[in-house]
Amino acid sequence: xxxALTEAQIKELEAKGFVRWTKGDYDRLYVDMRTLGFDYGxxxxxxxxxxxxxxxxxxxxxxxxxVKTGExxxxxxxxxxxxxxxKHAVEKHIAETPADKTLIGSAKQVEWAERVRTxxxxxxxxxxxxxxxxxKAPPENIELVEKWMVALKECRYASPIISLxxxxxxxxxxxxxxMRIAAVYRGRTPETRSQAILLCRExxx
Numbered sequence: 001x002x003x004a005l006t007e008a009q010i011k012e013l014e015a016k017g018f019v020r021w022t023k024g025d026y027d028r029l030y031v032d033m034r035t036l037g038f039d040y041g042x043x044x045x046x047x048x049x050x051x052x053x054x055x056x057x058x059x060x061x062x063x064x065x066x067v068k069t070g071e072x073x074x075x076x077x078x079x080x081x082x083x084x085x086x087k088h089a090v091e092k093h094i095a096e097t098p099a100d101k102t103l104i105g106s107a108k109q110v111e112w113a114e115r116v117r118t119x120x121x122x123x124x125x126x127x128x129x130x131x132x133x134x135x136k137a138p139p140e141n142i143e144l145v146e147k148w149m150v151a152l153k154e155c156r157y158a159s160p161i162i163s164l165x166x167x168x169x170x171x172x173x174x175x176x177x178x179m180r181i182a183a184v185y186r187g188r189t190p191e192t193r194s195q196a197i198l199l200c201r202e203x204x205x
Contacts, residue, residue: 003070005029009094010067015118016093020067027067033058036089045081046089054080063090070094096153105158112166113158119170120181124149126174148185151200160195 005013010029014020017035021028037046043055050058061076063086072094074086103110103117128145131137155161164184170177185199 005065005067005070005094013065013093018065018093021064028064029067030062030064031090031093033061033063033086036063036086036093045085051080053078057081058086061086063087065090065094103158103161104156109158109162113161116161116165116168117152117155119177120152120165120168121149123170123174123177123181124152127178147200148181151198155194155198157194160192160198164191164195164198 010020013029013031018029018031021030033045037044038055038058039045040055040059043050043052045054045058057076057078057080061074061081063072063074065072072087072090074083074090076083076086103113105113124145128142128149131142131145152161165181168177168180191199191201
């Protein structure tokens with residue numbers, strides 16, 4: 001069942017490249033096919049290869065989310081790509097965007113942790129893009145970074161994010177920032193239960 005998008009979802013989807021459009025009673029989030037993983041030159045849609053006809057059809061397709069109802073709509077012409085193919089790609093983005101991501105902590109902690117988390121997610125996405133584009137990248141490396149990103153997004157406490165990653169310098173490029181982040185994950189310093197979960201060490205005491 002579709003449900004209305006929350007403000008948290010709207011903001012994150014906009015950060016991913018969705019564009020909000022309102023007019024009268026209409027309130028929609030439009031998304032470019034490239035944001036959904038479409039690469040016309042490489043003839044790829046996410047992890048799927050495309051024929052020339054499929055790529056041409058997808059290039060002219062449109063998709064949007066009705067903000068008030070959560071319904072996914074799309075327009076595409078031709079028999080080579082179905083509307084369901086496009087809708088599934090949009091659904092994946094929505095599923096990766098929790099309805100409520102409010103962190104727990106003081107106002108100053110939450111503001112700081114939100115900035116850190118947003119910067120870290122941006123770093124992870126750049127690193128994952130590099131890994132996916134590298135034919136020699138071990139699949140386990142991709143899975144590990146994805147696991148770290150999920151744990152970060154699901155973290156509900158501001159304090160462990162600040163304690164572990166508050167000193168990461170994101171101004172010198174994502175590669176250097178990722179090296180610092182990875183060093184935290186590899187470290188074995190004493191940690192609280194919430195920090196252990198954030199570091200994917202759920203079994204730590």
